[in-house]
Amino acid sequence: MNSIIKDISLAPSGHDKINWVKNFMPVMASIEKEFSVSKPFAGQRLSITIHLEAKTAYMAEVFKNAGAEVVVTGSNPLSTQDDVAAALVERGVTVFAKHACTDEEYNEYLNKAIDFEPTLVIDDGGDIISLIHTKRRDAIPKILGASEETTTGVNRLRGLESRGELVFPVVAANDAYCKYLFDNRYGTGQSTWEGIMRATNLVVAGKNVVIAGYGWCGKGAAMRAKGLGANVIVTEVDPIKAIEAVFDGFRVMPMKDAAKVGDIFLTVTGNKDVITAEHYPLMKSGAILANAGHFDVEVNIPQLENLSVSRKTVRANVEEFLQKDGRKIYLLAQGRLVNLASGDGHPAEIMDLSFAVQFFSIAYILHNHAKLEKKVHLIPADVSKEIAEIKLAAIGVAIDELTDEQKEYLNS
């Protein structure tokens, strides 16, 4: 199949970006070394739908070297990097992705990745798996199974499973220790602030930062905001998470109170309508709104637009919404994932772990699909332990080992 990308001549800087991240992904490098020889994916056709930037490109290359034929599409129109897409094509992977593509094009690319007749699928957010379950059921017979990268995608899959509609086994890669503990927490923690700072070029210290949602991503974002010197306020709907935030040292309050004092708002709930028309009139002039949750529905943008006299782009990835009373409210990255739209997403060292989990999740499907029920599965916890061991060795960190006496004592 012919790739659809912006411009193949952009490849040189894409190669530079991929080569840079490879230096910091030792677990993926060791996987590549081992499986380029045994080629466990020979004869398999893998469709990957994940943010198309350098780390994803390297993962695609590792799967290709492990024997698979690989097609990649982006999982968000704003996170695709056209130079990386071009470099990936030069490295022998078929790509359907363009930065800032329209919704129609995005849909066309997903369909192309299904026309490829994959036997295995990696998804990020559930878009391609849901298309296969609805309009593209023709692809089902050839698919052995899939794996899913993120919380919202896993929630969507569990919905399909509970209605008895899931048509192949899926691994919840997100739910592996070596994924959510590091990617959602430390990855989102760092990359959202990188995205917000790149977009605004403003100081975070001393500002009231409101984090909506104190799940794995919210905890990381709050922790890093505190480190940057912000006064952090958390909003939650879950009483346990709210107590956790209190004992982590943060103020907790409802959004209608936080709206009055916040300087920067970051939604990371996986829910919709977290910031709405109820809140915009309460906000200070200059309030900045950003989202790092899955969809662009956490900040209700149509309601903000309705209340505004004008909407205009004032910097790359910053839109100003002028209110009738003269206040200005700024929205970053169109309310889409700020870390990927206005940055390169999570750092390489983090995606090293997430994508090692993806590799073993898809390998798990390949080896076990015949006996796996059409459900959402977890990969065995030992896989995360192995990944962590390789990572520790690579970064030169040694740990103690249990003695036989200690094992016996713990089991007694």
Ligand code: NAD
């Ligand atoms: P999580 O389930 O651990 O946490 C979500 C939290 O939001 C929960 O504590 C929940 O109680 C809270 N919440 C729900 N509705 C709320 C509301 N109206 N107001 C306040 N709090 C509310 O999920 P997570 O792993 O932290 O993921 C959150 C979202 O971020 C998901 O959509 C996930 O797919 C996405 N995600 C993004 C990135 C990224 O790179 N930007 C990385 C990983 C996950």
Ligand code: SAH
């Ligand atoms: N399709 C969704 C994406 C969910 S984003 C959307 O844009 O609407 C959440 C996932 O992005 C996380 O689980 C994380 O693993 C992944 N991610 C974060 N940084 C990344 C990066 N640099 N490269 C590839 N994926 C990344």
